[in-house]
Amino acid sequence: MTAPQPKPGILDISAYVPGESRTIGNVKPIKLSSNETPLGPSPTAVAAFRAAADSLERYPDGSASALRSAIGARYGLNPDRIVCGAGSDELLNLVTSAYLGAGDEGIYTEHGFLVYPIAIRANGGTPVVAAERDFTCDVDAILDCVTDKTRIVFLANPNNPTGTYIPIKDVRRLRADLPQNVVLVLDGAYAEYVRRNDYEAGLELVATTANTVMTRTFSKIHGLAALRLGWAYCPEDIADVLNRIRGPFNVSAPAIAAGVAAISDQAHMEAAIMHNDRWLAWLTEEVSALGFKVTPSVANFLLIHFDGIAGLTAIAADDTLKGKGIILRRVAGYGLPNALRMTVGTEAENRAVVEALKEIVTRAAKDELHPQEALRK
Numbered sequence: 001m002t003a004p005q006p007k008p009g010i011l012d013i014s015a016y017v018p019g020e021s022r023t024i025g026n027v028k029p030i031k032l033s034s035n036e037t038p039l040g041p042s043p044t045a046v047a048a049f050r051a052a053a054d055s056l057e058r059y060p061d062g063s064a065s066a067l068r069s070a071i072g073a074r075y076g077l078n079p080d081r082i083v084c085g086a087g088s089d090e091l092l093n094l095v096t097s098a099y100l101g102a103g104d105e106g107i108y109t110e111h112g113f114l115v116y117p118i119a120i121r122a123n124g125g126t127p128v129v130a131a132e133r134d135f136t137c138d139v140d141a142i143l144d145c146v147t148d149k150t151r152i153v154f155l156a157n158p159n160n161p162t163g164t165y166i167p168i169k170d171v172r173r174l175r176a177d178l179p180q181n182v183v184l185v186l187d188g189a190y191a192e193y194v195r196r197n198d199y200e201a202g203l204e205l206v207a208t209t210a211n212t213v214m215t216r217t218f219s220k221i222h223g224l225a226a227l228r229l230g231w232a233y234c235p236e237d238i239a240d241v242l243n244r245i246r247g248p249f250n251v252s253a254p255a256i257a258a259g260v261a262a263i264s265d266q267a268h269m270e271a272a273i274m275h276n277d278r279w280l281a282w283l284t285e286e287v288s289a290l291g292f293k294v295t296p297s298v299a300n301f302l303l304i305h306f307d308g309i310a311g312l313t314a315i316a317a318d319d320t321l322k323g324k325g326i327i328l329r330r331v332a333g334y335g336l337p338n339a340l341r342m343t344v345g346t347e348a349e350n351r352a353v354v355e356a357l358k359e360i361v362t363r364a365a366k367d368e369l370h371p372q373e374a375l376r377k
């Protein structure tokens with residue numbers, strides 16, 4: 001008898017590797033590897049989470065209606081068209097499994113979020129990669145990838161790990177030129193951070209088309225990554241489909257309670273946006289001044305390129321940073337072998353990274369790196 005075999009495609013998946021959280025030795029880490037917020041969650045969300053501990057024997061409200069109403073009120077949306085999930089990851093997987101099957105194709109961009117090809121392969125589909133231009137989505141390149149097998153297109157806007165975005169007019173053109181039977185998924189995990197007049201996460205497109213879905217998360221600006229909470233705004237028919245296939249209690253009661261509080265705490269969100277604006281600009285300037293190329297970011301992280309820095313590679317620098325307790329994110333899996341992604345941290349964390357990079361660049365220039373680091377050059 002042969003052993004059980006997974007469905008075709010599954011063994012082609014490289015499991016997602018989360019940002020690291022430990023350093024060598026006993027140093028308390030400065031963890032800037034997963035785009036978490038340095039401000040933490042709203043205190044009202046923490047209080048709501050604690051209060052939920054009093055009723056852990058009860059199942060949650062399977063329709064998460066309080067949370068959908070709170071999100072609807074916050075953004076002026078019909079709660080019936082909102083579906084909540086255990087992180088936006090779950091929603092990305094649900095949309096894929098509902099609309100893409102064996103032999104179908106799903107498109108994502110060159111340096112796009114790695115959950116997309118995992119979801120496509122898990123459903124027997126073929127991931128198709130659209131080239132980017134200057135680390136930015138190229139709408140025409142996506143359209144060139146479309147075939148009669150295409151069922152889904154994923155666009156993280158802004159994208160992770162590049163931090164770049166495309167204006168809403170380009171997203172509209174993408175939607176207009178994609179076939180009607182193709183679901184366009186606009187992943188707005190970092191939407192709240194964007195401060196550009198020509199940006200919009202996709203609310204209007206979802207409201208006015210039958211084939212566009214927008215996903216959002218509570219993991220980033222709301223600081224609730226540990227709870228696993230996300231939401232999708234969908235056309236009516238797609239919401240109906242997702243509700244048929246999701247787990248009946250896919251979002252926990254503490255997550256619902258904390259999410260309601262978080263989405264209602266506008267002041268906390270604004271504080272996070274202001275902090276990010278200030279330190280994203282500061283970091284971009286300081287890191288660039290050290291000689292690194294930094295991709296212009298509108299999110300809460302920045303992509304630092306090591307090409308052109310004599311005697312140094314991203315891996316060597318990452319090893320040295322880890323020795324100092326600083327954890328950034330390697331992004332070789334995203335086709336960026338000589339870059340590191342850094343999340344905007346607290347003021348002290350940001351200053352510590354810049355100081356550490358300064359020292360690394362100086363030592364590399366003098367060829368003074370630790371022999372082990374030098375070997376990896």
Ligand SMILES: Cc1ncc(COP(=O)(O)O)c(C=O)c1O
Pocket residue numbers: 034035086087088089090113156159160187189216217218219225228229230
């Ligand atoms: C672009 C993008 N989409 C989705 C997610 C998943 O977020 P969640 O924690 O809601 O599953 C992330 C998390 O890193 C992300 O960067």
